[in-house]
Amino acid sequence: MHILSLSADYCHISCRNASETIAEHCINLAETRTDIYGKPSDTITAAGDSVASIRQRGKKWHVEVYRLGVRKGKSFDTKRAAAQWAVVTEADITARHERGEYDTTGPGVRTVRDMLDRYLEEVTPTKRGVRNETARMRAFMRDPIAGVSLASIAAPDIAAWRDRRLEAVSPASVARDMNLMVSVFTRAVKEWHWLTANPCSGVQRPKDSPPRERRISEGEIAAICHACGFDPAGTHKAVTKPQRVAVAFLFAIETAMRAGEICGLTSRDVSGSVARLDMTKNGYGRDVPLSPRALQLLARLPETDGPLFDITAASLDALFRKYRDKAMVTGLHFHDTRHEAISRLALKIDVLDLARMTGHRDIRMLMRYFHRSAAEVADQLRSKSHERS
Incomplete structure (x- = not known):
């Protein structure tokens, strides 16, 4: 040769x-x-x-x-x-x-970016979280995986993309990104017929981060309310934004509602002692029973034809962090109120009623939010023992 x-x-x-x-x-x-x-x-x-x-x-x-x-x-x-x-x-x-076996108009030329563009145009706008998903899709498009041909995309490409994401964001965020990527490829396989198989199949997801176990003490609640200029025991209306942030904070601990659900609540959604949420994060509506304390907090809000708290979820998050820091409370997120509420409510109502109230369709997911200390369980055992005696 x-x-x-x-x-x-x-x-x-x-x-x-x-x-x-x-x-x-x-x-x-x-x-x-x-x-x-x-x-x-x-x-x-x-x-x-x-x-x-x-x-x-x-x-x-x-x-x-x-x-x-x-x-x-x-x-x-x-x-x-x-x-x-x-x-x-x-x-x-x-x-x-x-020989022309690679179709110049088909997957031999189409890239992952083309697939993401179509999904972003046709599918993402139909979802409630369109803003968040759009931002995540744009991040995908900035990654080298966007330039890979659909004719050659394979599991190693997905794994390499996963590893690059892990260098930038938390494992929990990467797991959510992978769920979205699976959905995009599934659409390309089943409906668009751009691929014959999903390259995400078999690619290992990052291990879940340990669930947060942050509880909120009464001292921290009092400090945050004071920083916001709100007296929980008073009767005056919460006329300023910081005061409404304090009411939202207390209301979340009482109801286990998410920040977005609280900010979207209107007077039309409240009937007697029940708040009706027509659309929630998981795509299903639910009824939230309101305790006497929750109703008292709603009564502290000024009357309005729009959302009761008159604040957006983004503003609530930003202002909560501002006044949390002013109160010198560390390591606390607004979403931790959901953990606190569920742990408190578990002492009062049945677990199935609790799941319906919080919107958890899987009891195992409810366990990620339910955090009671061994000391609290011991106190409950002693209380029940005294009741029987």
Whole structure:
């Protein structure tokens, strides 16, 4: 075999034996390349749009070939075999491309960015969390995965994207990102027929972070209310925004409602001692029973035709953090009120009634919010023991 040129498309090969197959040519070429350059390097870069990357994973050698927008990978026992396969695969991709087997209008040209763009245009606007999902999709588009061809996208690409996200955000955020990415690929497979399989299948999600166990003490409640200029025992109306933040804070501890649910509450949603939430985070409505204390807090709000608290969820979060810091309370988020409320309510009502009140359709999810100390359980046991005696 005589090598005239080592160009990326491996076209300049003349054979001594005309019966040699193309695969044999390519294997011989790989062997010749080894003779010329030594052992195959970890990354073999050819001219033009072609890169072969070889890495050792455990006892195996994994090779990935990217050529003309197509990506393929395989594992071998030896590095030499991996390098030979890379050359054969590059030649095969080139030949198939020249025969027109890669549709220039189909997945051979479409990228992950094209898929994300279509989902963002057609699906995201139909969701309640459109603003949040749009921001996450834009973050996906800034990642290198957006440029990967749908014809070559595979589990290793998803895993690499996951690892990059883990360097920037928490494991819980990455888990939510992966759920969204699965939904996007599922739509591309089942409805658009842009893919035949979901590359997210089999990719391990980050382990869940331990649930927060932050409880809120009576001293912290008093300090935050004081910082907001609100007297919980008084009767005056909460006319300023800081005062309404304090009322929302106390109301959340009493009802276990989320910040967005509280901010969207209107007088039309409250009938007697029940607040009706037509649409919640999980997509279902629910009725929230209001305790006498919760009704007293609502009575402290000025009358309005709009939302009772007259504050947006974003403003509530920002102002709560401001007055929390003013009260010198550390490590507390507004959402921790939900943990506190559920832990308190568990002492008063049945767990199934509690799940209906909080909107948890899975009792296991309720357990992430239910945090009672061993001392509290011991006190309850003593109380019940005294009742029986």
